[in-house]
Amino acid sequence: MADRRIEDLLRELAPQVLGVLVRRHGQFDAAEDAVQEALLAASVQWRDEGVPGNPRGWLITVAARRLTDEWRSESARRRREEALAVMDPEPVSAAPDEQPGDQDDSLTLLFLCCHPVLSPPSQLALTLRAVGGLTTAEIAQAFLVPEATLAQRISRAKKQVKTAGAAFVMPEGAERAERLRVVLQVLYLIFNEGYTATSGADLHRPELAGEAIRLTRAVHHALPGDGEVAGLLALMLLTDARRGARTTADGALVPLAEQDRTRWDAALIAEGVALISAALAAAPLGPYQLQAAIAAVHAEAACDADTDWAQVVELYRMLDVLAPNPVVTLNRAVAVAKVEGPRSGLALLEPLAADDRTAQHHRLHAVRGHLLELAGDKDAAREAFREAARRTSSLPERRYLEGRAATLAG
Structure with a gap:
């Protein structure tokens, strides 16, 4: 398997593995450190020895062992070992068709990373690290801050979550609705930074935009009836569809009115239009749906002159x-x-x-x-x-x- 495919697999599995550890053992901060060590070990070992038959089980086992080793070094070694004894992790040799820890906690983890005790920059960093599977170095590079600064931000965020006593459960009722609003805002900010970087030599940071889309797809899969989740995903797809036409070969910016629309991604446009059309027909109207509807009007026009600007004005007014x-x-x-x-x-x-x-x-x-x-x-x-x-x-x-x-x- 090529290095890129291993990186993609690790990024996909990271939140699942972290979710298993936090659900079993609690202590989000220690579990997240253990998962990062397991991911690093996998990135080295899998390139040399190949991907194991059950990569998820391998990561859970290695991360759980790292967590256990860390706890054994602390003063409460005996008490914690007794607690862990009844929750032994799956063996590395688990068969490929076995699904240990089958529950996917990625969405619960995403809600935890967007806890209201955290500042927006901390929510962004923690989400990209714990749920997105990006390394501290990758996040620091994306936001053009020193790696040490970003590491401190993530460390403080994990301590704040621990101090707040946040439970690893999906919030319910009004709390869930409020936390979902923050989750969507964080994902939107990640996408925007990827689509139009606020600083630096490049207009785009594709890894951030792609990660935002991947995570929003996961939320939409878990909450298919939520119109705003569908609206945000549609908005991202319809916007990202233009990326290939936004710059010239030498990286110069091309404004929307001058873009070659034959270079827009037709598959992303079709998916985005279908999503927003269904959401508008079935769900209460929300801001992300309106923004997606505006993006759809642009996407369906053959050129700038053909855009239904009167409809765009009305949508912006709403x-x-x-x-x-x-x-x-x-x-x-x-x-x-x-x-x-x-x-x-x-x-x-x-x-x-x-x-x-x-x-x-x-x-x-x-x-x-x-x-x-x-x-x-x-x-x-x-x-x-x-x-x-x-x-x-x-x-x-x-x-x-x-x-x-x-x-x-x-």
Whole structure:
């Protein structure tokens, strides 16, 4: 099996193995450390000796042994050994057709990593490490922070979960609904960072976008009747379908209106459209469904000119009522400009200049530049593009914005 296939298998099995250990033995922090050691051992041993017949059982056994060894070194060795004696892990030699620990706890684990005691950055890091199966180094590289900083963040998060006394069970009722909201938000943030990196030389971080889609598929599989879960998955698929057309061969950004839509992934579009169509017909309307519906309108248009912009405007209006935030208003302004003219779009942007969440963000200045250019005010547009370029940490976006400003200076 190629190295890449081993990595994919380990990433898929990591949350299942961790779920088994936490469910059996508790102590999420110690169990997570043990699983990471088992994954490291597997990545080395399987490349040399081949993948065992029951890779999941192998990982459970090795991780459980690491956990037991760690506990034996502590002062409460005898008491913990007595507790473990009645819960011996499966042997490594388990036959391939055996399914030890058949219960998949990945969703429970995802809810635990999104515990409300954790800050959003900690939720992101812990989710990617414990549920996504990414190493600390991979997560640090994705978010462009030192590995030591990321390791400390994960360590603090695990301690916070332990201190909070969080039980390894699926929450119920109102708590489950609230925790699901956080889970979806975390997955959406992971996807967005993968689709448009906030900093660095590359526009995309495909490993993050792909992991977000994989995890959202798992949530949708477990909660197939939830319209917002289906909406988020559809939104990710419809958005990721454009990835191949968003950059040129040398990595330069290509805006939506100029993309070669024949390069969009037709299979992802078909799946996304089917998902959102079913969700809109059967579930209460939610923000992710509305965003997915907007993405579907774009996906079904042969070119920018064929887009049903009036429908897009109406969907954004509904979204602005249901879940108002400055990013929605920013996107709505672009759509309104297509239907009512650039001055109408610029009028929507005016309140955002006084909003702390957007006043310093490069996207506000970039959209202003675009609408000012459409309105014929080239000087103001040029300055807006220059300001946007100064404020972004993404090199592809900066080059694109500087290019727009230079074009207007000619």
